[in-house]
Amino acid sequence: MTQSPASASPAASSPTGRGPIGTRHLLHQQPAIFEQGTAGRSGASLPPCDVPAVDPAACFGELSRAQPAGLPEVSEVDVTRHFTRLSRWNYAIDIGMYPLGSCTMKYNPKVNERVARMPGFAGLHPAQPLSTLQGALELMYRLEEVLREISGFARVTLQPAAGAHGELCGLMMMRAYHQSQGRHPKKVLIPDSAHGTNPASASLNQFETVAVKTGSDGLLHADAVRAAIAQHPGDIAGIMITNPSTLGLFEEQIAEITQAVHAAGGLVYMDGANFNALLGKVRPGDIGVDCMHFNLHKTFTTPHGGGGPGAGPVGVSARLVPFLPTPTVEKDGDSYRLDWHRPQSIGRMRSFFGNFGMMVRAYTYIREMGGAGLSQATEMAVLNAVYLRARIQDVYPVCSERPSMHEVVVTDKRLKKETGVQTLDVAKRLMDYGFHPPTVYFPLVVPGALMIEPTETESKETLDEFADALLSIAQEAAQNAELVKSAPHGTALRRLDETRAARSPRLRWLPASATPAQKG
């Protein structure tokens, strides 16, 4: 790859004196897999046909395929190099700090991967008789047990496949609960700082979202919640509250808020995206929360996989237990069984039992850490965020004066005013320093937000390097704003044209011979 001369500058300007951390190394241009290989090449190794061959056309007639699907024609060597080279174009936790706020990109233990691949877990088919699945059912039962201990909820369903799937599941249970009471309230209160999945999940239950403004201190105020309730008397299904909020703040008035929502006949849903801030400190089930999803891929270290799979178990208070998805795992004496006979259940959210492979990893992590280790993780996650805040807040003002928990949200307002450099530029320049950028421009209520979540697995040295990089970028912005605005310089590709991608979408590879109609 060609490198911009400016790519050398992080080293020169890095105040750590450790030399370049950046992303320069040998990278190959890599065409699409469909552009490689040659007709007739294959990476397949198939057993011989030891039974009489069958002609598909004789079986299926017109339903048989005339033309094979346009798969690549490459050897195993081609495939291995292709996907190895592509992997090198990714930033990843195993490469460096990945402080993507709200995503909890903590280290993913290697032992989890080993355990998930044990034949006694990976080799199980979901339709096996239960007598052959006892270990898997026991693991699910035990995972529910430890999640209950951590959260204080009455029961936990492991079925939802991701956080947003858990939200959907929780809201379905809330709707079913109200219907069982002969009520059909329509309104769900959602703070303006919430993740977009919250209102989208509410809509999938035909709930109408009522946005509640956060106060100037960044907190959700009980008065604002009470005022919103008063505007919709008798029509409050519940509230969805992220705690700590997306501003990284503990919702200090959650007790009064919970009380107000319950008094109005509503239920309290807590978005558990930020649960890494609360392990061993606060148990949502103990403080009046009716329902919360866990993100096993955030708090409990199952790998994010380049965008999934995740897993989103949901904990519930006693009054929502009858509505849990089927099946639940139950213990009878020494054996485990599935309970399908739950007449008030919302039913099934997906096929089979959920993302079992993720459950194995999360259980492994929880048992390695133990209760004390999990509390320590929370303490160090908060210490890391608060430390970073202290290191950078003079240059990057914090969104709220209230104490930060596991993440800190800062803004570009000073930098932008003084140098014209914005959050996006800072994010891109961080890549030249060898870091993944934080979450940017979220939450929406903070203009130019940089949402930084270091997690507990980063050391003080790494945090210092990251803080130094941010401070150095601010200096660069003052001295040579163009250098920052044109970043990144050291990555395989420079900034990409997202407008062009959306204006004339090309969502699949097409051969050069494709007709204009196909190319859209």
Next chain:
Amino acid sequence: MRYIPHTDADIDRMLRVIGAPSVDSLFSHIPAALRHTRPLDIPALDEVTLLSHLGDLGARSIPSVGATIREGAALSFLGAGLTPHHIPTAVDMLLCRSEWYTAYTPYQPEVAQGTLQAVFEYQTLVSELFGPPTGGDVAPFICNASMYDGASALAEAVLMARRVTGREGSLLCGALHPHYAETVRCYLAGLCEPGTLDAQLATVAMGADGRVETAELERALSERRSTVACVVVQTPNYLGVVEELRGIAQRVHAAGALLVVVCTEPLSMGVLASPGSLGADIVCGEGIGMAIPPSLGGPGVGLFAARADFVRQMPGRLIGETVDQEGRRGYVLTLSTREQHIRREKATSNICTNQGLIALAFTIHLSLLGRRGFVELARLNLAKAEYAKSRLTALRGCQLAVSGPTFNEFALRLRGPADEVAERLRKRGILAGVPLCQPSFGLSGLPDADKTLLIAVTERHRREDIDRLASAIDEVCP
């Protein structure tokens, strides 16, 4: 704790910079009444003890799928929506590169081109399997970056059809996987006024051949004139039978509805014409069996492809091609104005993530198989299943439950109760198939379901494995 790097000295230095007296003081703004005061009751385990504990748990189940058929402790013919195939060694070896599995959603494309290009290739492969062939006049399908699994993908397809048509009704036809039908029901319940679900969601029975009864379909469509958003058909269906999609598509389109096709066995696309070429509007399915070991059914990968003109109504992430500042080809997340982080309550779906790593495994496996290998593997599955059919239907009192053509799975009616036969065979180390009376795996409307086994046969089974199944069934059948 090996994952937490802080020494006491680090903590002291950090607290000094913060100006806080103690770590506990960082939590002092949490009202005392809300604080949990006792330690969490979970003992910690070192790696040696941990592996021993998890190894014990693993040993309490009997794996049915291993790297070799012998490594699985049972000889398994289980399918029912998850037909495990041999996953070449290279797939998991490449998946274990932590640049893949410890990355997240490619929000920052300059440092995520690996994931972006791989998923773009995945989108292309799935479009090739399910869409009309390129080279014709028909615009090709497009595919999203994947959904959670096949069943939730179908629920999302039904919601998409409602958006596209502005209608509310859905017809689930013939032998649809029961988990898929239940998931659709669960999703739709949230969108219906209480008591109206049954009016919006109806089922159409299958015929004696196991296929959709077209007369029934016509009747259902005409009864619900202009209210049906989509008709859902699985092929090969839950009983393994290949549906005659073209005739169904004509009837569905004549009623102004969309045809949503479910495919839980993407390998069948090696020998079957694509649903897109037979008139499907949306195709969804499950790719786990071609991607990773079965893992009790999850994580999987929800395949989701549709006509290109529906792209703005699609759920889920999409990756598109573009260029960087220097004109070099690259990839980005695109058309995100459909999605929840922009559109919030008006989004096409609440889905945020995809199943990136499993989509990658699917892509690597199909790349290894390649154009010819994919077809050969499909033919091998067909041949093995036809051989098994001929062996098993030659047994006294055993016959096919339905007569339609099948790919690599079929329903066998036994001369005795299927669950008892299956249990006797299990004691001999054979998981002969899924008894269609097993909880959550049953199919309503199938006569003699209690005598029926659903049997999947693949490249993993040698001729002698099939022979062993046949003689064992004969021996234990009452």
